[in-house]
Amino acid sequence: MAFDPAAYGIAPAGADAVRPFAVEGLDVRGRAVALGPVLDQILGRHAYPEPVARLLAEAVVLTSLLGTSLKFEGRFTLQTQTDGPVSMLVVDFSSPDAIRAYARFDQAAFESGSGQDMDTAALLGRGHLAMTVDQGRHMQRYQGLVELDGISLEEVARRYFARSEQIPTEIRLAVGQLFTRREGAGPVRSWTAGGVLVQFLPEAPERMRSPDLHPGDAPEGAAAHEVEEDDAWVEARSLVATVRDDELTDPEVTVERLLFRLFHERGIRIFDPQPIVDRCRCSREKVEGILDSFDPHELSEMVVDDKIVVTCEFCSTKYEFDPER
Known part of the structure; x- marks a missing residue:
């Protein structure tokens, strides 16, 4: 079903903006983002091998989705420390709109070719990812840690919210490249990326119940604690799982069109977009x-x-x- 935002008086958010939304029929809220020039500027400053650039781009998308949820003047920082070829990722978001990022990697691993075909898990290796919320000098800083043991950044976000916030969360991230031809020149490459995050937030807290964490050293044969998931959350999560990478990276597929495809049968409200800008906090x-x-x-x-x-x-x-x- 085609969707024209203008017919509903909705101006598309375009690239480099996060669009918050709510689906009351499923008791979910979320945010969707499309990144273009901002991502291109961040990655273009460094001679990253392509796998490193893709990994850092995913981290930028994830940070954009999480950082724009801040309701105060502060900072959200995502940082990894691992033993893999990409030993550190840092993405720093300063509310309301500024983002910056860099990656530290083993140049020799990529010069030898051993890092070129690695997936996210192999590039990061084992270690941890920290998400830090800094509310300023006079407020307590909050930090949540997630172990990195061969999981994707999407799974990192799911585990973080399940363990630290006890909020059922589903997320999709994708990174792509566009090749455009310019008259008198060869094809020009540019980066594009997108993501969508939904969270189950019903008014009745008992509907958010989830299974206990793995019991670890519980006696063999001990019954696991199982909780039947809420039907509304199962539906919302299943819908987000249908999102294709090309829907998140194609500039012709606006976030409004994507959200309408996912949730129009349940009724969706979208809110004013929140722009993302490439801005560093350094100074002389x-x-x-x-x-x-x-x-x-x-x-x-x-x-x-x-x-x-x-x-x-x-x-x-x-x-x-x-x-x-």
Whole structure:
């Protein structure tokens, strides 16, 4: 069924925006996002091998969906620390709209070719992923950890909400590349990505009951605690599972069209889009403040060609300082 948002007075959110929504008929709320130029700018600053770029793009999509849920001025940070070829991912979202990201990886693994065909689980290896909510200097910081043991970032989000928030959650993430031809030049590659997240939030809390976590060292033969899932949540989760990667990465398939396809029979309300912008928080003043914390001997070891050069890992901006400043 074709859907024209304009016929309902809805302006498409377009690329680089998160669209919150609610489906009262299924007691779910969620957010959907499409990323284009912002993602292209973030990835374009670094010479990431393609598998690393795809993995970081997934993390940016996930952070966009989670970070825009903040109802206050603060920061949401997603960070991995693992023993795989991609030893660290950091995506930092500052409300209401700024995002930045970078990845640290083993260059030798990709130069040898051993990292080129790895999936998400192999690239990350074993370790943990931390999601941190920082509400400012005068508020307590909250951090949730998820073990990385060969799971996707989609599964990370499911486990995080099941264990830390006790909220049934389903999520889909996808990353793609567009190739466009320009007159007098070869094809130009650009990154595109999208995601959708839904959560079951009924008014009656007993409807959110879920099975206990695995009992671990329980006696052999002990009966597992089973809870029959709510029919509304089963339906919502099943609908989201039908989302194809190309629906999330094709610029012609707007988030509004996708959400209408999924939930029009149940009735869906969409809310004002929340833009996402590529904005780093670094500045010359902040870097200089960090340098002031080093002693003279440490600073002398940073001098190269009579100057100190500091490069921001997020935006690749270089700051040069006189050692005698």
